Amino acid sequence: MKRTTFIILALIISWTIQSNSQNMKALKEKAMGSSELLGAGATFPFPFYSKVFDEYNKIKGVKVNYQAIGSGGGIKQLTSKTVDFGATDAFMDDKELSDAGKPIIHIPTCIGAVVITYNLPGNPKLKFTGDVVSAIFLGKITSWNDKRITSLNKGVKLPNQKIVVVHRSDGSGTTFIFSDYLTKVSKDWESKVGRGKSLNWPIGLGGKGNQGVAGLVQQTPGSIGYVELVYSKSNNMPAALIKNASGNFIEPTMSSVSLSANIELPADTRVSLTNSNSAQGYPMSSFTWLILYKELNYNNRDNKHAKALVDLIWWMVHQGEKYAQPLNYSPLPPQALKKAETILKSVTYNGKPILK
Amino acid sequence: MKKLINKDKIFRGILYASAFFLIVLLFGFFITFILESSESLAKFGFSFITGKQWDPVDGHFGAMPFLLGTLMTSFLALIISFPVSIMIAVFLSEYFYKGFFHNIIKTAVELLAGIPSIVFGFWGLFTLVPLIREFQLAIGIEPYGVGIFTSALVLSIMIIPYTASISREVISMVPTDVKEAAYSLGATKFEVIRKIILPYSGSGIFAGALLALGRALGETMAVTMIIGNSNGMPDSIFAPGNTMASVIANEFTEATDSTYVSALIEIGLLLFIVTALINLIGKYIIKKTVQF
Numbered sequence: 001m002k003r004t005t006f007i008i009l010a011l012i013i014s015w016t017i018q019s020n021s022q023n024m025k026a027l028k029e030k031a032m033g034s035s036e037l038l039g040a041g042a043t044f045p046f047p048f049y050s051k052v053f054d055e056y057n058k059i060k061g062v063k064v065n066y067q068a069i070g071s072g073g074g075i076k077q078l079t080s081k082t083v084d085f086g087a088t089d090a091f092m093d094d095k096e097l098s099d100a101g102k103p104i105i106h107i108p109t110c111i112g113a114v115v116i117t118y119n120l121p122g123n124p125k126l127k128f129t130g131d132v133v134s135a136i137f138l139g140k141i142t143s144w145n146d147k148r149i150t151s152l153n154k155g156v157k158l159p160n161q162k163i164v165v166v167h168r169s170d171g172s173g174t175t176f177i178f179s180d181y182l183t184k185v186s187k188d189w190e191s192k193v194g195r196g197k198s199l200n201w202p203i204g205l206g207g208k209g210n211q212g213v214a215g216l217v218q219q220t221p222g223s224i225g226y227v228e229l230v231y232s233k234s235n236n237m238p239a240a241l242i243k244n245a246s247g248n249f250i251e252p253t254m255s256s257v258s259l260s261a262n263i264e265l266p267a268d269t270r271v272s273l274t275n276s277n278s279a280q281g282y283p284m285s286s287f288t289w290l291i292l293y294k295e296l297n298y299n300n301r302d303n304k305h306a307k308a309l310v311d312l313i314w315w316m317v318h319q320g321e322k323y324a325q326p327l328n329y330s331p332l333p334p335q336a337l338k339k340a341e342t343i344l345k346s347v348t349y350n351g352k353p354i355l356k
Numbered sequence: 357m358k359k360l361i362n363k364d365k366i367f368r369g370i371l372y373a374s375a376f377f378l379i380v381l382l383f384g385f386f387i388t389f390i391l392e393s394s395e396s397l398a399k400f401g402f403s404f405i406t407g408k409q410w411d412p413v414d415g416h417f418g419a420m421p422f423l424l425g426t427l428m429t430s431f432l433a434l435i436i437s438f439p440v441s442i443m444i445a446v447f448l449s450e451y452f453y454k455g456f457f458h459n460i461i462k463t464a465v466e467l468l469a470g471i472p473s474i475v476f477g478f479w480g481l482f483t484l485v486p487l488i489r490e491f492q493l494a495i496g497i498e499p500y501g502v503g504i505f506t507s508a509l510v511l512s513i514m515i516i517p518y519t520a521s522i523s524r525e526v527i528s529m530v531p532t533d534v535k536e537a538a539y540s541l542g543a544t545k546f547e548v549i550r551k552i553i554l555p556y557s558g559s560g561i562f563a564g565a566l567l568a569l570g571r572a573l574g575e576t577m578a579v580t581m582i583i584g585n586s587n588g589m590p591d592s593i594f595a596p597g598n599t600m601a602s603v604i605a606n607e608f609t610e611a612t613d614s615t616y617v618s619a620l621i622e623i624g625l626l627l628f629i630v631t632a633l634i635n636l637i638g639k640y641i642i643k644k645t646v647q648f
Contacts, residue, residue, distance in 0.1 A: 070609035072610040075612060076612070164498075164500065169580070170607065171607045171609060172610060173610075195413065196413040198412040200409065200410060200411035202588075204586065205500060205585065206596075219486065
């Protein structure tokens with residue numbers, strides 16, 4: 001009796017293990033052998049990426065499978081070598097890069113922006129400074145007719161209404177850009193909250209995803225929140241003008257967001273664009289990157305596969321950029337593109353550059 | 357003859373194996389949770405449960421607000437849904453125990469269990485939240501709309517089928533002769549329900565309520581959409597809060613730091629333990645209070 005039980009159990013276990021390893025094998029073959037390219041990561045540029053990959057497939061016949069699982073997931077998938085490229089809204093820091101073992105490169109693909117949106121009677125155009133935004137999200141300014149808001153918005157009649165703060169509940173690159181900006185401009189914010197994809201919010205409601213925040217703001221009178229530029233446009237929500245490092249109040253638009261990258265960029269493009277010193281640039285902007293290994297001969301990838309990957313990215317930052325604007329993403333400015341080209345040319349297979 | 361005995365043996369073997377496999381699986385879950393959360397377990401120890409601060413930037417994690425949020429929403433939901441469920445069960449088994457109308461209500465209740473939770477979440481967000489906001493304005497508290505109370509309301513509707521269906525089953529199993537004996541002594545219908553049916557089926561109803569509570573404890577999607585996702589300690593039932601399940605759903609995708617990930621897994625472990633504990637306590641109460 002006992003023996004039968006044991007045999008059956010052993011059979012079940014060995015069967016599960018075997019089928020599991022077969023699955024893994026199939027997955028690995030998919031990642032290396034075929035012409036299909038695998039990518040995973042940031043959700044923010046997903047509409048742009050899916051459009052670009054779709055067009056690329058139509059033109060070149062190369063299929064790209066991109067999973068929008070979040071920037072953190074993208075980094076994890078790349079470093080565990082299950083995908084060809086990752087995508088992230090926040091660049092990998094030095095520690096993450098050294099943990100990855102082999103050199104990883106960042107290629108910027110477009111620029112995104114975070115806007116401050118709100119729900120007030122008539123939705124007037126409002127102006128904010130970083131300090132005021134920080135004070136509102138820390139719960140220090142609690143009413144819309146607070147002197148610090150009205151003095152920035154002379155001529156706008158603001159109600160004596162309580163401010164309801166809405167933030168992201170899920171970890172996200174959007175929150176990172178927002179908190180990165182506030183950390184730079186407000187000492188108070190830096191010491192109390194800091195920067196990160198998830199924060200210890202002192203006050204407010206959390207909405208899941210950009211759409212969740214947009215929904216809560218639209219529903220709640222007197223609320224203020226932050227979303228990606230794309231979402232404020234598609235939901236017809238107001239977006240505040242923010243004072244940038246040069247002292248100008250800048251409205252978030254395609255071109256002002258693009259202009260934020262109009263600065264001296266480091267060679268690896270790992271730079272935060274928030275509060276950049278570009279005079280006409282919108283201060284809450286950020287690159288979004290594709291990440292990949294610099295040496296593509298790993299896990300038995302062949303030369304053809306490596307070439308297909310580099311070709312795809314080259315196409316994305318050149319011809320692909322024309323799909324960005326209609327989807328409310330800001331294309332790379334010329335000097336950023338030049339940096340991206342240089343980085344792409346440094347990608348090697350067996351130590352030899354893939355692009356000439 | 358021998359063949360038949362052999363078949364029986366094989367059948368028995370399969371049964372043994374599947375039952376045994378379930379235990380292995382359960383232990384497997386538990387051990388995986390402990391291993392994966394070992395970093396956080398070692399670092400925060402007991403202060404993980406009592407800590408009120410959840411700060412991913414500083415790497416400081418305490419799960420008290422989520423534990424409280426989970427327990428508050430679930431028990432509140434149970435308190436709201438329990439009387440309604442019992443009434444539905446009594447109605448279906450004692451008043452409309454057959455016929456067209458009976459079938460409609462029965463199917464409706466069962467259908468409620470089959471609706472995906474995200475649909476409840478949508479309904480809560482777009483219909484219930486504005487209503488609650490009006491209500492909060494009327495009684496003069498912060499008009500958030502979302503919050504623990506709103507989540508408990510939606511949860512209470514979601515868990516009605518569990519208590520109601522099981523209660524209906526056990527109520528219909530109350531022997532007819534006992535009921536008829538009571539009627540023959542001159543008891544009214546209300547007295548029969550109160551004095552005979554409910555005590556007789558008490559432990560079954562309680563088991564149904566436990567199942568409903570278990571469902572409420574783990575519900576993720578609907579709650580995440582309407583609880584307000586605020587990581588602070590909830591100071592009233594109208595305050596926005598967060599539950600263990602929804603904090604995992606919210607933050608797991610973008611958690612890269614290893615302490616952070618292991619703290620999130622420890623929340624999963626905590627939820628596992630809380631659910632198990634509540635079930636065990638429930639079983640104990642049933643054992644102690646069975647009357648017939």
